[in-house]
Amino acid sequence: MRRRDWLRTATLLAAPPFIRHARAADEPRFALGVASGQPRPDGLVLWTRLTGDDLPPQVPVQWELAHDEAFTRIAARGSEDADSRWAHSVHAEPSGLAPGRWYWYRFRALGQQSRVGRTRTAPAADAAASLRLAIASCQRWDHGHYAAWRHLATQDLDLVAFLGDYIYEYPSSPMAPRLHKGGLLRSLDQYRARYAQYRSDPALQDAHAACPWLMVWDDHEVENDYAGTHPSTPLGADMAPLRAAAYQAYWEHQPLARAQRPRGADMPLFGRMDWGRLARIHQLDTRQHRDGQACPSWPRTSGGRLVREADCPALDDPSRSLLGAAQERWLAEGWSLDRPWNLVAQQTLMARAGLPDQGRWTDGWDGYPAARARLLRTVAERRVPGVVVLGGDVHAHVVAELKADFDDARAPVLASEFCGTSISSHGRAQRGWDAARAGNPHLLHARSDQRGYAAFTLDARQLQARLLAVDEPLDATSAVHEQARFAVDAGRPGPHRA
Ligand SMILES: [Fe+2]
Structure with a gap:
């Protein structure tokens, strides 16, 4: 164990458990926001990156994509592992979506939920578009x-x-x-x-x-x-x-x-x-x-x-x-x-x-x-x-x-x-x-x-x-x-x- 890690572990062990948990829960996990990119007629990329000094090497992150801002009609959902080797970034790639449509998305991890982002697919290849x-x-x-x-x-x-x-x-x-x-x-x-x-x-x-x-x-x-x-x-x-x-x-x-x-x-x-x-x-x-x-x-x-x-x-x-x-x-x-x-x-x-x-x-x-x-x-x-x-x-x-x-x-x-x-x-x-x-x-x-x-x-x-x-x-x-x-x-x- 490196010295810094050992010191952190020692500090965590010394702290009373309720303080430790309170700290972990208060630490914002989605402090860098959300993003989407590369729209195609049937898919796109959803992004976020988890924040906090105390993240384990791998953290499962759930994502949801919905037809409406209230998330009553889910179009796709899945889970990605945020990995410390890639700075706990998440690059989810929902597929099989409808062309030329707006969607809303959000992430969940470690008991917290991200803000909601809005995104869209590209029009179908043969569709008239603006x-x-x-x-x-x-x-x-x-x-x-x-x-x-x-x-x-x-x-x-x-x-x-x-x-x-x-x-x-x-x-x-x-x-x-x-x-x-x-x-x-x-x-x-x-x-x-x-x-x-x-x-x-x-x-x-x-x-x-x-x-x-x-x-x-x-x-x-x-x-x-x-x-x-x-x-x-x-x-x-x-x-x-x-x-x-x-x-x-x-x-x-x-x-x-x-x-x-x-x-x-x-x-x-x-x-x-x-x-x-x-x-x-x-x-x-x-x-x-x-x-x-x-x-x-x-x-x-x-x-x-x-x-x-x-x-x-x-x-x-x-x-x-x-x-x-x-x-x-x-x-x-x-x-x-x-x-x-x-x-x-x-x-x-x-x-x-x-x-x-x-x-x-x-x-x-x-x-x-x-x-x-x-x-x-x-x-x-x-x-x-x-x-x-x-x-x-x-x-x-x-x-x-x-x-x-x-x-x-x-x-x-x-x-x-x-x-x-x-x-x-x-x-x-x-x-x-x-x-x-x-x-x-x-x-x-x-x-x-x-x-x-x-x-x-x-x-x-x-x-x-x-x-x-x-x-x-x-x-x-x-x-x-x-x-x-x-x-x-x-x-x-x-x-x-x-
Ligand atoms: Fe510049």
């Missing part, structure tokens, strides 16, 4: 409060796509409006504690309980600007143990399927789902499989920076990929040609935003221009309908036209892009975006001065987008207003003001 979707990203805890989540939880959404930077790995400045617990994340226990801190926020818990989520990650779930197997720290650290710890904690804290559980430093994340006859949603992973950034600053071997094309021939090397060869092929072969919309849920801005005199940012799609052109040329050649790229990462609401050649003002618009601003992470100076827009006429809108998220309504004829912004990011109860409104018509690529 979709209300929100995208969100970049919720840095120590930069502000989650008024954006508070607002989102009140909207009547079918689906939330979270596009990366669910946590940040940094320690906090003592001046921050709220503080990260602990220092720079390097170990599994540290990543777990950071997720638990973020998930303690009531507004975030409400947003998870409101509807199912689709999850993709970006860099800060592991380390700033890491690229595949390349760390961005200059000391040549081994990426594998860091990835293994960070990926495991990510899986443990998200409504991801059991089949996605990481093996060592690898985790299957990219995938696609259909929303009836309306849309195919492609979820990409631009972190795990990418090549290193071009021309990193010495002594680093990777990491983002601004570089001019003339100073960095590797930028245009066609062999470099942001998705990796296997994911590129999988995407090229998987576009839906018979649905009006192909939504691409991924991490970062796809449209060119760099300027010749200032250079291009090498960590985003601007750092992998040949891979971007390959993707967009496939869209053109195969006449893929309704491609709408959704992203985050840049902490700005950006709306853009996507082209295979951004230098040619007359090149046809092939697809539309909506990059959502951060939930709470600071944005860069607005004048930088104003300059980027002046040199990149395909950027129709770029605002980095406000935090928030974007909400979309889609039917077979039109996609309507609302860019939402928080009035006061340091106030958890702040109001939210509409910053701008755009639309995309089916069969006509490119956003226009609405």
Whole structure:
């Protein structure tokens, strides 16, 4: 027995039994809330994680899924063992459900019951459908409060796509409006504690309980600007143990399927789902499989920076990929040609935003221009309908036209892009975006001065987008207003003001 365990046991034995029991019963077991994800026509994933220091290695957890909020008509129920090796997380996968239906769910363990969450299945593959979707990203805890989540939880959404930077790995400045617990994340226990801190926020818990989520990650779930197997720290650290710890904690804290559980430093994340006859949603992973950034600053071997094309021939090397060869092929072969919309849920801005005199940012799609052109040329050649790229990462609401050649003002618009601003992470100076827009006429809108998220309504004829912004990011109860409104018509690529 380790010394700490022995001490705990000794303390428990010494305490009178009634105090021991009172403590165990009072300890909240569902303090991190509930979540659901990955809706399919016949199933989905239900998530929770048990809390408390005194949990045994395995705890049976009962779950229930009902047709009504009062749980009078049960649709499915089951039991999962929450295991200490996976942080007592629960990933239940009810199956055989009816398509296109709302459900309510809850968990029970150790004499306690969780809150109730609401979720839904996807429409049947051949059903006419509409979709209300929100995208969100970049919720840095120590930069502000989650008024954006508070607002989102009140909207009547079918689906939330979270596009990366669910946590940040940094320690906090003592001046921050709220503080990260602990220092720079390097170990599994540290990543777990950071997720638990973020998930303690009531507004975030409400947003998870409101509807199912689709999850993709970006860099800060592991380390700033890491690229595949390349760390961005200059000391040549081994990426594998860091990835293994960070990926495991990510899986443990998200409504991801059991089949996605990481093996060592690898985790299957990219995938696609259909929303009836309306849309195919492609979820990409631009972190795990990418090549290193071009021309990193010495002594680093990777990491983002601004570089001019003339100073960095590797930028245009066609062999470099942001998705990796296997994911590129999988995407090229998987576009839906018979649905009006192909939504691409991924991490970062796809449209060119760099300027010749200032250079291009090498960590985003601007750092992998040949891979971007390959993707967009496939869209053109195969006449893929309704491609709408959704992203985050840049902490700005950006709306853009996507082209295979951004230098040619007359090149046809092939697809539309909506990059959502951060939930709470600071944005860069607005004048930088104003300059980027002046040199990149395909950027129709770029605002980095406000935090928030974007909400979309889609039917077979039109996609309507609302860019939402928080009035006061340091106030958890702040109001939210509409910053701008755009639309995309089916069969006509490119956003226009609405
Ligand atoms: Fe971010």
